[in-house]
Amino acid sequence: MQINGVEIEDTFAEAFKMRGARLIITAVDRRWAMTAAQVTTGFATSVIACGCEAGVEGPIPAEESPDGRPGVSVLLFTMGPKGMKDQLMRRVGQCVMTCPTTACFNGLEGEQWVKIGGTLRYFGDGFQISKLLEGRRFWRIPVMEGEFLVEERFGIKKAIGGGNFLILGQSAEATLAAAEQAVEAMRQVRGVVMPFPGGIVRSGSKTTSKYKFLRASTNTAYCPSVRRQTDSALPQGVNSVLEIVIDGLDEEAVGEATRVGVRAACQPGVVRISAGNYGGTLGQYQFHLRELLK
């Protein structure tokens, strides 16, 4: 299969069960909402080292946000509910509450719930105020600037992490340009985030290492500079590879983001689109590239 002269490899991305949550962060203007969102999703590229994977899902117009102010939707993914509570506590407490003018709302009807505002409220030192409307409880925590409003609990649901595809290009410039276009297109899909910097990861990993103390190491099969020293997966003419990792709230969203992203990545200078997997032995979900692109 080829799209715009780019080969779509007959392979699949292998993805895993995770837990997802959605925060709606609002602020006095889009700039402050985005500032809080970016800080909240900072250092959240890989669940292994960062505790969670997170990204900005997209902006929310003022007329659609819970408090009528500009907002930003953020998705967070962890391996389980306990990790989610821990990460949300840290990130809402340290990144949203500290940011001027923000408020933080739950954006997901969850299968489970984690108490966040209900725990953060103690920061109010006894002056916090609970408000309950239509079954949603909020906490008003007095802060030096005014008040921080945070929802009592946040919904979490089963989600998918680790959807991916690889862009194999002739040059670093062409590969990066294709990856950027892919991410741009994928950002229009709701329910997914690409948690790596700018949505793109250059240092994909494999799950083995020659060093006993290391669980993962660079994905040598896709590193052009060592292609003659390893069992390389790169075809002739490929000098750079970038990966896009996708976390999503459901299978449909991850599949759609993959489809949209791969199509957008099929640009001049790209040789092949591939995907990362473990032979189907580890992940619960498989996203077959050619099936998605039919």
Next chain:
Amino acid sequence: MSVTRLCLKDRVAGRGINPRLPVEADSISPDRFAGLSQEEVATLPILYGRRRLTVGDLFTVEADAAGTDPDAAEEIIIEASVDGTSDDLSHVKRIGQEMSQGRVTIRGDVGMHLGARMSGGEIVVHGDAAAWAGAHMAGGVIRVHGNAGPMLGAGYAGEKRGMRGGVILVDGDAGPRCGERMRRGMIVVQGDVGEFAGARMIAGSLFAFGALGARAGAGMKRGTIVALGGLDGDPLPVFRYACAYSPTFLRYYLLRLRAWGLPVRPEHIEGLYRRYVGDVNTLGKGEILVYDQR
């Protein structure tokens, strides 16, 4: 939904009964009507002084065929006269008392204790509601298109708590001691609110779009009184001015009220509010938020 129509009779022949004298009609409730045929509804008791009458003695009863389905949601429509010449049901007390589901529509003014202790469902009054409407209410919605009498959503004498859930919306004015000893829930009055609103309030929210009467919040521990139309005089001296700010939670609340069809203006959402905290003679964690019209 099964519908039962009740029309107050103009005359009751031969039994010395004046249908315009006060009656206790707590049997007029969707919970009591559920699964009953038209004939069975007509046999439900109504207290007339110390005499025990039936619904059928005072009202004509018309139930549709679905009336005997115990699973069908129940709607009761009550009218003040068969020929539409009267809209006075102000002597019919305790309609919807302790109801937990269904809907009651009253075409005319209604008597005391409307929806007292109700826990669910909806009551709509196309007229005025007399004293104690929604007393001890725990859930559901009461919407009064006219004015409400004293003690709206309040607690009966000797009881520690008044309203503890649900929503009361009044298009007109509300009488004195509105929301007295309120524990939870929300009361919204589009007109003026009488004196001692929210007196001894424990929690919950009380909104006045018109003028908030004198001595509001006397003895309140917690809870929020919002005066969108200003105060009638100064707050009690047991309330202390804190600051002027725009509480984020209020934006959320006001947007919800607007979605319910209330006349929330943009300046209410964007504006500043003067915060008074009190009553310092009690816990002192209540608040009166006065819209700053300057």
